[in-house]
Amino acid sequence: MLIDKAVCSRKTQLMTSCGVPTLSFLEESKEHFKDLPNHDHRDFKSGCGQRVVAAVRDFEMQQWEREIKEEKSEILSNKPLCRWFAAANEQPPEQEPPGFFQTCSHRNIRSLGRFLWSNTSLSTLDLSNIGLEDLEGVFLARALKNNGTLLRLNLSMNKLGPMLCSEMGPALSCNTALQVMNIDSNPLSRGEEDGNNGIKALAEGLADNTTLRELSLRNCNINAEGGRYLSMADTRLVSIEIENNHFCLEDVSLLRERLESNLKKEESYKLAEEAKRGVVLTRDAFKAELEMKKVEQTREFLEHEKRQREIGRSLKIKEEAEAKEKAMKEKEIQRRAQVLEEERLAAKTKKKGKAKGKKK
Structure with missing residues (x-):
């Protein structure tokens, strides 16, 4: 094409x-x-x-x-929709979003899908009990392929069906952010073959997804075949609600075993992460201690160098003073010797003068 x-x-x-x-x-x-x-x-x-x-x-x-x-x-x-878009787009990710409105059309939901596609601030979205049709759910599911911030999504008590499941499966395969999803009280299967195909696509998406931990599918009219698809999917879920459906006991047991296994893996992973974090902290503390020792050694070395320089400066000053004093003493000795020599010469000259006077 x-x-x-x-x-x-x-x-x-x-x-x-x-x-x-x-x-x-x-x-x-x-x-x-x-x-x-x-x-x-x-x-x-x-x-x-x-x-x-x-x-x-x-x-x-x-x-x-x-x-x-x-x-x-x-x-x-639609002023409520405009205000909702503005508030949801400006809010910090850690805050709860404003409540969604109850009156929305097909075009409004399509615009909401476009908004979610590129939004980077919304972390929680509650669209429960607003009369969403199956095709409108497709717009929202498609947005999850690109959205990387939405963590919790509530689509319960609407009119969503097999089309949503068929689109949600590929979306979950791509999504790496969503952690909690609620699709309670939606006719996902409707007891039809297409409905089972939708549940199969949803199960395949759940198997590919690595972030979703909690899923609620209560009162969704999922038949035994759909339950088999969900129970056979190798998901990372640790909690799944399936009350008021038509699952076989064998599939329920498989789901329970898988959830328990995932929960143990999750706990082991957390313990391993904590241990790893502890090792990292210990290693970081050891590195910090070594750095502190190096800093202390450097400081001591600098202080020693400073003391040596001060001692050297003092010795130099002392040597200069001694040399100056010695030079002054030598100069004084030379001056005295010169004075004595001058006195000797003067006495000699005076003596010669007296001797000449006597001869005359």
Whole structure:
């Protein structure tokens, strides 16, 4: 099937320009372009085939623009929805989100799916008892493929069915954040073969998922075959609620054994992590102690060097003082010797003068 990436990109840009949260519409694009001829088809190479394809694309683009305008108009007219988007997008991840509204249309839920696709702040979402239809659940499940912050999701007491399960399975295979999910009181199976296929897809997604720990499926009309799919899935769940369904006792026993095994693994993993953390802390403490010793040794070395420099400076000053004193003494001795020599010469001269006077 040929998917025009340029057209998909134009659609995404159009969504952004309209102020509506964007979503990767690859699956919807496939549906929109499913009637296009194959790229390798011989008629496609002819000019007529190319004109037909261009006309179909223009028609699809016009239809898309009309849908976006209608959706934007409906979103802007729903003030509670606008306030909810603003509050949920600005809140810190650790805080509880604002309560969801009770009146929502098909387009509103589709916009919510786009919002969840790219949102990075919402951690808890409660959409219980607001009349969600099966197709609307598909929009929400598809958003979980890209969302990486939502931890708890409540979809209980709605009208969700096999389509949700079929889409939730691949979504859980991709999701690496969701930890708790509640789908109580939804006709997921409806006792139909398609319903069992949806439960099978959900079980496969649960087997691939590594973060979901708690799942509630009470009163979902899951039959024995659907129960077998869930019991055979190698999940990481530690809690699953299945009251008011039609599970076989054997499947219930398998689920209980798997949950107990997962719980033991979880506890062992936590103990191992704590032990590892303790070893890391001990190693870090040992490293810190070594660093402290090195710092202390460096400080002592610097203090010793300082003392040595001070001693050397004192000795140098003392030596300089002694040398100066010695030089002064030598200078004084030389001065005295010079004075004595001058006195001796003066006495000698005086003596010669007296001797000459006597001769005369």
